[in-house]
Amino acid sequence: MKRRSILSAAAAASVALTMGAGAAKAQDKMTIALIPGLTTDAFYITMQKGAQAAADALGVELVFQGAPDFNPVTQVPVLDAVIARAPDAILIAPTDTTQLIEPLRKAHDAGIPVITVDTFIGTGQYQTGAGDADFPLAYIASDNVLGGKIAARALAASIGGEGKVFVSNVKPGISTTDQREAGFKQAMAEEFPGITVLETQFNDNDANKAASQLQGVLAREPDLKGVFGANLFSALGAANGVQQAGQSGVVKVVAFDAPGSIVDNLNTGLVDVAIAQHPAEIGYFGVVSAYAHLTGNSIPVSIGTGFTIITKDNVGDPEVAKYIYSE
Ligand code: T6T
Numbered sequence: 001m002k003r004r005s006i007l008s009a010a011a012a013a014s015v016a017l018t019m020g021a022g023a024a025k026a027q028d029k030m031t032i033a034l035i036p037g038l039t040t041d042a043f044y045i046t047m048q049k050g051a052q053a054a055a056d057a058l059g060v061e062l063v064f065q066g067a068p069d070f071n072p073v074t075q076v077p078v079l080d081a082v083i084a085r086a087p088d089a090i091l092i093a094p095t096d097t098t099q100l101i102e103p104l105r106k107a108h109d110a111g112i113p114v115i116t117v118d119t120f121i122g123t124g125q126y127q128t129g130a131g132d133a134d135f136p137l138a139y140i141a142s143d144n145v146l147g148g149k150i151a152a153r154a155l156a157a158s159i160g161g162e163g164k165v166f167v168s169n170v171k172p173g174i175s176t177t178d179q180r181e182a183g184f185k186q187a188m189a190e191e192f193p194g195i196t197v198l199e200t201q202f203n204d205n206d207a208n209k210a211a212s213q214l215q216g217v218l219a220r221e222p223d224l225k226g227v228f229g230a231n232l233f234s235a236l237g238a239a240n241g242v243q244q245a246g247q248s249g250v251v252k253v254v255a256f257d258a259p260g261s262i263v264d265n266l267n268t269g270l271v272d273v274a275i276a277q278h279p280a281e282i283g284y285f286g287v288v289s290a291y292a293h294l295t296g297n298s299i300p301v302s303i304g305t306g307f308t309i310i311t312k313d314n315v316g317d318p319e320v321a322k323y324i325y326s327e
Contacts, residue, residue: 029061032290033082034283035075035092037118038205039066042259042325043232043279044093047117049326050280051091054287062287063087070170070205072099083107089290091283093118096173101133108135113293117141117286118279119175127301137293140285140303142277144176147307148183148230151254152192154273154309155226158252162194163225166217168234170205180230180256198224203234210237215245224251232257239270258310258324266312274310276323281305 034051036044048064055062065082067074075095082090083106090107094100094116101121107114114136116124122133155165167184170177181200188197198221203210210233218224218241227242229235235255242251249269255262258276265271282305289299308323315321 029059030291030294031061031063031085031087032089032091032287033063033065033085033087034117034286035078035082035090036064036066037075037093037095038070039064039068041070041232042327043118043257043277045327046325047093047279047283047286049283051283051287053280054284054291058287058291060287060291070095070174072096075100076103079103079107083110083112086110087112088294089113089115091115091117091286091290094121094175095119097121097175097178098173105135113137113290115140115286115290115293117282121175124175138289138299138301138303140282140289141176141305142282142307143304144179145183145186147256147275147277148180148185148228149187150275150307150309151180151228151230151256151273152184152187154275155228155252155254156188156192156195158254158272159195159225161192164196164198164221164223165226165228166198166224167200167228167230168210168213168238169200169202169230170234171202177230177234184228184230203237205231205233207233207237207240210234211241211244214238214241214251218245218247218251226252226254229253229255232259235271235274236261239265243270258308260324260327262310263315263321263324266310266315269312272311276308276310276325278305278307278323279325 052062067078072095115138116136117140120139124139126134126136128134167181188195201213227238229238239253253271255271255274258274262274285303292299
């Protein structure tokens, strides 16, 4: 009898605890973490704004936590700290296709759904049952191969279809910039036989390094016609290098990404074309997708967002200028 009453008291306490936890949970806001490639990049700041807009609309708490540079060595500890806080879902721009697989698997094994935004792990083919990196639920990003092809066509048009060009890029192993370079080279090879693509210069996301590399290439190849800057810092640096060499408007620059400074660069003719991604859209649909999954809905495994091509001629149009990134 005594034993029975202790058991039933324990059972009652456990029910009360469960109900208490449930009631507390119902009042708690759902928490979605967004881990960018780095925190001080206008691209990810704009993505955060889009994510926040969706979070506000859905009554979700958004946590934005990242590292100061684009590097798996600094991103993984941030991810570990986020996993320890047990958010309801993680949105992340992984900084390396292979080095983030195992760290992200920890989140997956802990029951935290993972969606990658901007960049992917593995091949970016998720939920296939194949390979060791198919566990994220979805990938939301620009079509970066297409972006590279658009850049090639724009640069080819700027230089009249002939001459030497090169790609200023970050480092191998980043899905987005690898795909842009691949798309650029593919379009050049297939569509512009008069153009020679020189060896890619890798700048580690350092605009100063990209500027001095541009000048190094120009010293070796004085008839250089153009450069494709494959992300914000590569493009900014390559354009600065062209300017420092006194070659503004002579060596043509096609820039991926559209920070505020691109407006001046387009207007002065230092940059011919800027390919703006739609990072706010990526962040918005990242949060909406996580929310849909967490509330029992199925979600698309891949969502592609668009580009806006910005030139001197259209940068004054508010419908175009709205795609310039927030700082
Ligand atoms: O180009 C974006 C992003 O898409 C890429 O993955 C990394 O670089 C940027 O953040 C721009 O700096």
